[in-house]
Amino acid sequence: MASIKESLSGKLRQYGIIGALVVVVVIFEIMTNGRLLLPDNVASLIGQNAYVLILSIGMVMVIIAGHIDLSVGSQVAFIGGVLGWAMYHWRWPWPAAVALALAIGLAVGAWHGFWVAYVRIPAFIVTLAGMLVFRGLAIVIAGFTMAGFPGGFVKISSGSLPHFLGYAGDFDGVTMMIGVVGVAGMVFAQMRSRATQVKHGIAPEPMAVAVIRLAVISGLALFLTSLLARSSGGTPILLVIVGGLILIYSFVLNRTVFGRHVYAIGGNLNAAILSGINTARTNFVIFLHMGILCAIAAVAVVSRAGAATAVAGANYELDAIAACFIGGTAVTGGIGRVSGAMVGALIMGVLNMGLSICGVPSAWQQVVKGLVLLAAVAFDLVSKRRSKVA
Amino acid sequence: MQDTPILSMESISMEFPGVKALSNVTFKVRQGAIHAICGENGAGKSTLMKVLSGVHPHGSYSGDITFQSSPCHFRSLRDSERRGIVIIHQELALIPFLSIAENIFLGNEQARAGVIDWSKVQQRAGGLMRRVGLNEHPMTRIVDIGVGKQQLVEIAKALAKRVELLILDEPTAALNDEDSAHLLGLVQQLRDQGVTCVIISHKLSEIIGIADSITVLRDGEVVETLHAADGPITEERLIKDMVGRELSSRFPDHVSNAGEEAFRLADWTVYHPIDTERKVVDGANLVVRGGEVVGLAGLMGSGRTEMAMSVFGRSYGTKISGQLYLGGKPAETKRVSDAVAQGIAYVSEDRKRYGLNLIQSVRENMTVAALRNLAKGGVIEAAAEAAAAERLRRELTVKTPSVEAPVLKLSGGNQQKVSLAKWVYTDPDVLILDEPTRGIDVGAKFEIYTIINRLAQQGKAVIVISSELPELIGICDRIYTISEGRITGDVARADATQEHLMKLMTIETKDQV
Known part of the structure; x- marks a missing residue:
């Protein structure tokens, strides 16, 4: 029994954040008289927050390695401007314009990565400079707002997966299938890694803990699925993109040599250097990833707005950084997970939407979000201090 | 000799978890004397001074401290400084980009209503600087003067606080001969002005030259206190006091298994990374054969760690010259990854700062270098990784609830084994172990020695850096001694005694030039 308790308390912080999300959702569900979880609101929650989710995936990697990126909002505006220019002035077909945006994202990432990794200027300074430079360039390119893009491009944010499986009652078949297959896949993967541990003589976490954990997460996932399946569109294409990115980057951070090096650099830079890790290259690659993710976020933002404008992406860096910290990423580096940052981003998103539905003015929304961020990090530090005493 | 002491520390005992740092130490200093403390690394010298200066607050130790005939219950450095006890650490506590004058009055600003009175600062600083013989403008920044002069600034800073008892921790370790001589002269001059001094030093000839009394500590206990007035003090006597410990069966049996040459350094010279004129390693030559355990005996600051790290991917120093041979062939290790790829492993003396990522799991730490x-x-193949970590855990008998536990939760000895496992897993030909048993208990030490033996039996060349002489004599086939960056001896196990090694380790090579 002691081991179950120990194992639970160890994971508590990790799952506490999911609990916090549930609490926030329940509070607003009550305050909005059940309007928060209306199927169409859930769908638009994802559409509205796709940019934070995408940017937080990169930001969590940057912060784990002990850096920060203040430029992501400006990058989104700049890359979005180039994207709009290609479609509006050059009349490029939208897939070509998107490819160009990704290439520009890579170039911007290489620019930041070069200064951080090889010239060894602190990322705070490099990306502060980047924030000014790319905001300026965005104004040069998109000072005059460009709008009226091809339908295919706009569909990236407004479209949904086709309903080729038909409907069961008012539930969309495709959405239900994705949800069920996804949950089954997660359960299978967990069981398999458990079996591997047992095979190598490593004591896995107690079965009861694993079952409770899986049951809670599966339950939440299936609940979300059922809501989306009843929304007017079904599964948004943006959700598929974001979900894909989450899976890819969780894998990159947890299972690849590169990912392990990111944690090693952030956890103890000196030890990483003395272990023969090429820290410069790892840092460079981290910023390449951040650049690509900024480009993807730019595509989502421009598609959703239907326009490319120089003021796009204002304060996005702060949203992404806040999402990471709320999601349990350590301020000092070395600790963090993509899933945590995603939950952090959703908490911010639910706060935004809930407060808006309640008619709270945006000025007060900012106050609330600021306090939530402070509370989350304070909770993190205090609980860490307590576990050190114990 | 019978006058009342200015400082009297009676029956001081102090324990850290698992270690008795000081046991029943009684230490008395006469008014207006220079009193030296010497002992091996870890003998308790610094701990005793931390107790005195309030770094270890009243209540964390047992025993009584009396200073100028009244009892002391210091809770912090500030408390002891208020009474006129000032300690100057080996790592100087100066702010590099502030001026000499500002540093002298740091924490003791010459101000009226919070506003600095600059003319008073300059005038008083000038006076203090003349007193310590520091010939610079008071507004010169600390970064722009050498270490020797920085040391003088520290003393001026102490004088500004109306120091009664000045404690100097290894004051000449980083100084050249000229600066050392000046500093020692100044200490004598201060004594004549009535300032009592306590000096901690490894340089025996130096302290014999100036000290009125010398107390030798060993394993947290006072061995004896000698007074110059009672007759001349010899280095031999001090060395015997410092090391006089019996070798017992604290070491596993070891059979020599030396094979072909595995590692050789020729004329290896390394300069200090900041003070680029200072040689930290000076023309070192050494050879290690496969299957051989070779010790590198040197005191802290002798250049032993710096030599190892400069070989390991140039992790330390600048202007590195000389040639490294691996397996008899010239080799280059410009980066750590080159060194690892060519079969060199370096296990750092400071496992928390340079060895481990404490917040990651045992598994992740063990596999990170390979x-x-x-x-x-x-x-990463998760199954293979888990299997490898589990195998290493068993082979090196790491006591942990699971390989998934964070290294943070492990005891020092087990952390050290994880650090070792990480490098064993790279399957190196040459292992450099820097203080592999520092701060761990006797049982874990024995297990680490056993692992070292096994690695040697497998034909690996093992270099053990240590300041614990019994340890080196107990586990090594051969021992090199290093002093002030130079190799001063190559002693076979049969000829190695602690006295002999200590003598070679404290040779002041620079004096002979």
Whole structure:
């Protein structure tokens, strides 16, 4: 029994954040008289927050390695401007314009990565400079707002997966299938890694803990699925993109040599250097990833707005950084997970939407979000201090 | 000799978890004397001074401290400084980009209503600087003067606080001969002005030259206190006091298994990374054969760690010259990854700062240096990694609830084994172990020695850096001594005694030039 308790308390912080999300959702569900979880609101929650989710995936990697990126909002505006220019002035077909945006994202990432990794200027300074430079360039390119893009491009944010499986009652078949297959896949993967541990003589976490954990997460996932399946569109294409990115980057951070090096650099830079890790290259690659993710976020933002404008992406860096910290990423580096940052981003998103539905003015929304961020990090530090005493 | 002491520390005992740092130490200093403390690393010298200066607050130790005939219950450095006890650490506590004058009055600003009175600062600083013989403008920045002068600034800073008892921790360790001589002269001059001094030093000839009394500590206990007035003090006597410990069966049996030459350094010279004129390693030559355990005996600051790290991917120093041979062939290790690829492993003396990522798991720490062996196309094979970590855990008898536990939760000895496991897993030909048993208990030490033996039996060349002489004599086939960056001896196990090694380790090579 002691081991179950120990194992639970160890994971508590990790799952506490999911609990916090549930609490926030329940509070607003009550305050909005059940309007928060209306199927169409859930769908638009994802559409509205796709940019934070995408940017937080990169930001969590940057912060784990002990850096920060203040430029992501400006990058989104700049890359979005180039994207709009290609479609509006050059009349490029939208897939070509998107490819160009990704290439520009890579170039911007290489620019930041070069200064951080090889010239060894602190990322705070490099990306502060980047924030000014790319905001300026965005104004040069998109000072005059460009709008009226091809339908295919706009569909990236407004479209949904086709309903080729038909409907069961008012539930969309495709959405239900994705949800069920996804949950089954997660359960299978967990069981398999458990079996591997047992095979190598490593004591896995107690079965009861694993079952409770899986049951809670599966339950939440299936609940979300059922809501989306009843929304007017079904599964948004943006959700598929974001979900894909989450899976890819969780894998990159947890299972690849590169990912392990990111944690090693952030956890103890000196030890990483003395272990023969090429820290410069790892840092460079981290910023390449951040650049690509900024480009993807730019595509989502421009598609959703239907326009490319120089003021796009204002304060996005702060949203992404806040999402990471709320999601349990350590301020000092070395600790963090993509899933945590995603939950952090959703908490911010639910706060935004809930407060808006309640008619709270945006000025007060900012106050609330600021306090939530402070509370989350304070909770993190205090609980860490307590576990050190114990 | 019978006058009342200015300072009297009676029956001081102090314990850290698992270690008795001081046991029943009684230490008395006469008014207006220079009193030296010497002992091996870890003998308790610094701990005793931390007790005195309030770094270890009243209540964390047992025993009584009396200063100028009244009892002391210091809770912090500030408390002891208020009474006129000032300690100057080996690592100087100066702010590099502030001026000499500002540093002298740091924490003791010459101000009226919070506003600095600059003319008073300059005038008083000038006076203090003349007193210590520091010939610089008071507004010169600390970064722009040498270490020797920085040391003088520290003393001026102490004088500004109306020091009664000045404690100097290894004051000449980083100084050249000229600066050392000046500093020692100044200490004598201060004594004549009535300032009592306590000096901690490894340089025996130096302290014999100036000290009125010398107390020798060993394993947290006072061995004896000698007074110059009672007759001349010899280095031999001090060395015997410092090391006089019996070798017992604290070491596993070891059979020599030396084979072909595995590692050789020729004329290896390394300069200090900041003070680029200072040689930290000076023309070192050494050879280690496969299957051989070779010791590198040197005191802290002798250049032993710096030599190892400069070989390991130039992790230390500048202007590195000389030639490294691996397996008899010239080799280059410009980066750590080159060194690892060519079969060199370096286990750091400071496992928390340079060895481990404490917040990661045992498994992740063990595999990080050889992760590529476990990966296909950049993707780590989780099953293979888990199996490797589990095998290392068993082989090195790491006591941990699971390989998934964070290293943070492990005891010092087990952390050290994880640090060792990480490098064993890279399957090196040459292992450099820097203080492999520092701060761990006797049982864990024995296990580490056993692992070292096993690695040597497998034909690996093992270099053990240590300041614990019994340890080196107990486990090594051969021992090199290093002093002030130079190799001063190559002693076979049969000829190695602690007295002999200590003598070679404290040779002041620079004096002979």
